[in-house]
Amino acid sequence: MKKVCSRQYAVGSKKRKYAVKSYCLLLTAYCLLLTSYCFAGTIDTLTVKIEKERQELKEIEDKINRQKTKVLTVKREENSTLSKLNIVSRSFKIIEKELKIYDLKLSEVQGKKTEVEKRLKDMESAIDRQKKFLSNRLRTLYKEGNLSYIKVALSANDFTDFIQRMRYIEKIAEHDSVMIEDFFKKQKEMEEDRLVLLKSVEEIKTLRDMASQKREELIEEKKEKEELLGDIKGKRIVYEKVQLELEDSSHQLMSLIEALEKKKKDIAVMPPEKGAGDFAERKGILPWPVSGKIVSHFGKMKESRFNTYLFNNGIEIGSSQNVNIKTIYSGDIIFADWFKGYGKLIIVDHGNGYYSLYGHLDEIDAGVGEKVNAGDIIGKVGDTDSINGYTLYFEIRQKGKPEDPIAWLMPQRTANR
Known part of the structure; x- marks a missing residue:
């Protein structure tokens, strides 16, 4: 009878062990899924937007390359008034396209930067919550000292149950440690990404300033065009x-x-x-x-x-x-x-x-x-x-x-x- 009871108890204990482990795994999976769900929508939306902008960028850049080739061809033609107007018109359109490229690239990088900053902020909030949770746990352990372990021992049904509980505590602590380490790792990676994106934004702003300067030069060419038109209409x-x-x-x-x-x-x-x-x-x-x-x-x-x-x-x-x-x-x-x-x-x-x-x-x-x-x-x-x-x-x-x-x-x- 005692053997039967012991066997039944062991089976029950094993079931409890798997039940607790399953619960922990489900809880972990839920947390990860919840985190992924929070980020998925914004990331997917941004990815589609970026891909669309990249396709538009490629089309514009292809057009610019074709137009630049044609401008060189026109410059080799006779120096007629129409050719001068044609060169100015083509050059002005090329710079407008280049400015559009810079605007699109700037928008793309700023979108990425905003998304990374949001993810970074969400991750920091999650880490803060985890820190508070662990702090409370450590504070309790500090106040109670060995009493916490005694409570665990006293609440156990037998020695086997006690060992299992200690293992669960160890696993939970290990899981928390891995989670925090992973959070800090991701935070560091995102911080590095954010710095890279900030650098990219500065680079694109520089390029845009250069293009704007070129556009100012083209405005002068446009004035020349207006003077040509004035000559056409007046002479x-x-x-x-x-x-x-x-x-x-x-x-x-x-x-x-x-x-x-x-x-x-x-x-x-x-x-x-x-x-x-x-x-x-x-x-x-x-x-x-x-x-x-x-x-x-x-x-x-x-x-x-x-x-x-x-x-x-x-x-x-x-x-x-x-x-x-x-x-x-x-x-x-x-x-x-x-x-x-x-x-x-x-x-x-x-x-x-x-x-x-x-x-x-x-x-x-x-x-x-x-x-x-x-x-x-x-x-x-x-x-x-x-x-x-x-x-x-x-x-x-x-x-x-x-x-x-x-x-x-x-x-x-x-x-x-």
């Missing part, structure tokens, strides 16, 4: 020279469209584009790419200042910087890049030989090969290679021949409703 010889250059650019643009048309025909014969035939049927009711007053009309125009004539293949619509530009009809983008005399230019192929052209853009928000629908945003109004400030240069062509856009667009009063 007959310069004005006539620019008009000849614009005519040459127009011929080059026509050659480009013809080359693109030929390239399309050389590709395997494709079925007619869906809706392409409808473009002609939309004559007179197509939406405006931007709202604004026409500052330069289509066709032959007289320049009253110098009593000279010029011919425009399109119209210029006065607007403001960064106003969205929308496509007038569905089609495929076949060109999206700088073009001398037109600045940043987009050409949309509407099928059956119909094209719409959008020039002097500040930003190009669509790429070659993209399909667009009427009303899609493809860029923003700018003044690249423009002699009339912030305007949208707009053309409609059929098989390379320019047509009056006003005849194709809906009346302005209707468009502005």
Whole structure:
């Protein structure tokens, strides 16, 4: 009977041992999970944001590299007035992009720094709580001395139970020690990370200051551009020279469209584009790419200042910087890049030989090969290679021949409703 009781007691004691151990493990796991849960949301959100910014950074940096190559190419061209305007416009845009990169990098680093500081603060709070817990325990042990161990011994059912309790206490103390050591280790690591991030912020601020200084230099170049525009508008010889250059650019643009048309025909014969035939049927009711007053009309125009004539293949619509530009009809983008005399230019192929052209853009928000629908945003109004400030240069062509856009667009009063 005694053996049976002893065996039952031993089994019960073992169960209690595993129960206590399981409880300790569950408690530890809960604490770790709770800590992880507190940090997970903010970290995941920041990670997604940083990854998005990094992708945008890469795209901008790629654009800058391409633009720098093109600036060097333009500088090797003849020293024409349009080329000078083109160089200044390109250089200014490059610096604007570089400044955007610095801003994004600064935002990314500051976001990381804020997250690390938050985690550091939370970790310090957790350590303080643990310190208080251990301090209370040590204070009790100090006051009671060996009495605490006597209490443990007296509360034990037998010697085996006493040994198990002592082991539990030892394990708990060991666990607390490891936890504190781990906390301090993480705190040290995060403090080091924070110092690195602070250094990065200072470095980026320095780079941004350098870029801002460069921008000041470009502002001077912009003044030079304004002086050039003043000469164009105020001096007959310069004005006539620019008009000849614009005519040459127009011929080059026509050659480009013809080359693109030929390239399309050389590709395997494709079925007619869906809706392409409808473009002609939309004559007179197509939406405006931007709202604004026409500052330069289509066709032959007289320049009253110098009593000279010029011919425009399109119209210029006065607007403001960064106003969205929308496509007038569905089609495929076949060109999206700088073009001398037109600045940043987009050409949309509407099928059956119909094209719409959008020039002097500040930003190009669509790429070659993209399909667009009427009303899609493809860029923003700018003044690249423009002699009339912030305007949208707009053309409609059929098989390379320019047509009056006003005849194709809906009346302005209707468009502005």
